[in-house]
Amino acid sequence: MPPTDYDLIIVGAGPAGSTTARFAASAGLRVLLIDKRQELGAPIQCSGAISGHGLAAAGIPPDPEFIHEAIYGFAIYNDRGDRTVHDYRQLKGDEYGPGPGKKPLGYVVDRRRFDRYLMTQAERAGVDVWLKTEGLGYRPRPDGSCTVSLLRYNQPIELTTRVVVGADGLQSQVGKWAGLQTHIKITELAGCLQFIVDGVETEGLLEIVTGHEWAPGGYAWVFPKGHGYAEIGLGVIATMTDKPARWHLDKFITQSFFRDRFAGSRILEVQGGGVPLAAPLRTQFADNMILVGDAARHVNPITGGGLHTAVAGGKIAADFLVGHLGDGLPLQGGALEAYQRAWLGAMGDKMWKLYGIKTGIFHNMDIGERDRQLYATMSSYFSPTSEFKKI
Numbered sequence: 001m002p003p004t005d006y007d008l009i010i011v012g013a014g015p016a017g018s019t020t021a022r023f024a025a026s027a028g029l030r031v032l033l034i035d036k037r038q039e040l041g042a043p044i045q046c047s048g049a050i051s052g053h054g055l056a057a058a059g060i061p062p063d064p065e066f067i068h069e070a071i072y073g074f075a076i077y078n079d080r081g082d083r084t085v086h087d088y089r090q091l092k093g094d095e096y097g098p099g100p101g102k103k104p105l106g107y108v109v110d111r112r113r114f115d116r117y118l119m120t121q122a123e124r125a126g127v128d129v130w131l132k133t134e135g136l137g138y139r140p141r142p143d144g145s146c147t148v149s150l151l152r153y154n155q156p157i158e159l160t161t162r163v164v165v166g167a168d169g170l171q172s173q174v175g176k177w178a179g180l181q182t183h184i185k186i187t188e189l190a191g192c193l194q195f196i197v198d199g200v201e202t203e204g205l206l207e208i209v210t211g212h213e214w215a216p217g218g219y220a221w222v223f224p225k226g227h228g229y230a231e232i233g234l235g236v237i238a239t240m241t242d243k244p245a246r247w248h249l250d251k252f253i254t255q256s257f258f259r260d261r262f263a264g265s266r267i268l269e270v271q272g273g274g275v276p277l278a279a280p281l282r283t284q285f286a287d288n289m290i291l292v293g294d295a296a297r298h299v300n301p302i303t304g305g306g307l308h309t310a311v312a313g314g315k316i317a318a319d320f321l322v323g324h325l326g327d328g329l330p331l332q333g334g335a336l337e338a339y340q341r342a343w344l345g346a347m348g349d350k351m352w353k354l355y356g357i358k359t360g361i362f363h364n365m366d367i368g369e370r371d372r373q374l375y376a377t378m379s380s381y382f383s384p385t386s387e388f389k390k391i
């Protein structure tokens, strides 16, 4: 293959793209990371909850630069307000807690600062970062490399690379450029809305409220945000309700068993976005191209969490590419399927299993039974003995 401008061009500098870029450049690859935004992570469309082991899996220290609040466990509620609590300060008090020699179980991060932190770490590892640069398309070339078309500060530009990494999020175009099936069924897309509020007490736990009454097809949440603030939000599936997420959030705040707790809350910010509660893409590669993060539907289909899977998946992608390019292996004709196999072995098989559990619950036509199953599944999912606790 003749020389190319870069070994990798990564489209999207969210958590998945920046992490892929950092590990690839640290191992010596020439990497360009682009993002169409001029300010990463803005507007915020994320509650920011990530486990400590999720950060550790991608070699990210829990830096105060991006942390809003430490988390010590979970409280899962059914529709009537009965709850199951897994508070690791009590369950494993010698390991988890606020004191010296102990650690939090996880964190609520500020996505604006988290994304910028990850991008900066990538840049310090040798990655070229271009903001305000949009990926428009790519073309595999007969010599085994490919050409990528970009729009940088509104100026068209073409570069050559060996591999394009699509880390361009939920509305990914990179997979479409290669003709992959990236369509999300409306029955599997949760519309999410959250308020950042003042005046709501929290206890260092991620609180999750299940039940069709409050969040049809999804769940509601109350997360601590630090400095006395909290996030109150929910996600709903449009085909399970004829009301918008805003209507359900108002109802949750004013009519649920938390109404007294929320009575004095003041809304400081409104955030929203879509979350795929879907299966991973069946094909996450094409000639000279792989997908990672939300773009590949690397999102936990039970919780909707995609931060851990984005950064852990970024490391898997980078490790694969470093080995594959280092060995001079082909990049076309299905050769990059090896990436998908590596990802399935490391994390994807468990995500497929979670997807099976989720569809089993929501195919149930009896709403009461579905509510009971979701509450039981969430309660066991977050327990210390959960087989999924590293996802």
Ligand SMILES: Cc1cc2nc3c(=O)[nH]c(=O)nc-3n(C[C@H](O)[C@H](O)[C@H](O)COP(=O)(O)OP(=O)(O)OC[C@H]3O[C@@H](n4cnc5c(N)ncnc54)[C@H](O)[C@@H]3O)c2cc1C
Residues within 6 Å of the ligand: 011, 012, 013, 014, 015, 016, 017, 034, 035, 036, 037, 040, 041, 045, 046, 047, 048, 049, 050, 133, 134, 135, 136, 167, 168, 169, 170, 172, 173, 192, 193, 194, 271, 272, 273, 274, 275, 292, 293, 294, 295, 299, 304, 305, 306, 307, 308, 310
């Ligand atoms: C309301 C809400 C709450 C959430 N809360 C949580 C939570 O608490 N915990 C959790 O784990 N997950 C949460 N998620 C999910 C999480 O936000 C995503 O899974 C995560 O952001 C995925 O990271 P990513 O890097 O794959 O994609 P993204 O963060 O979406 O990054 C993609 C990047 O690609 C860029 N881009 C797109 N197209 C192009 C292009 N053509 N050219 C150049 N750049 C491009 C975008 O500008 C963006 O910066 C939440 C989501 C929502 C909507």
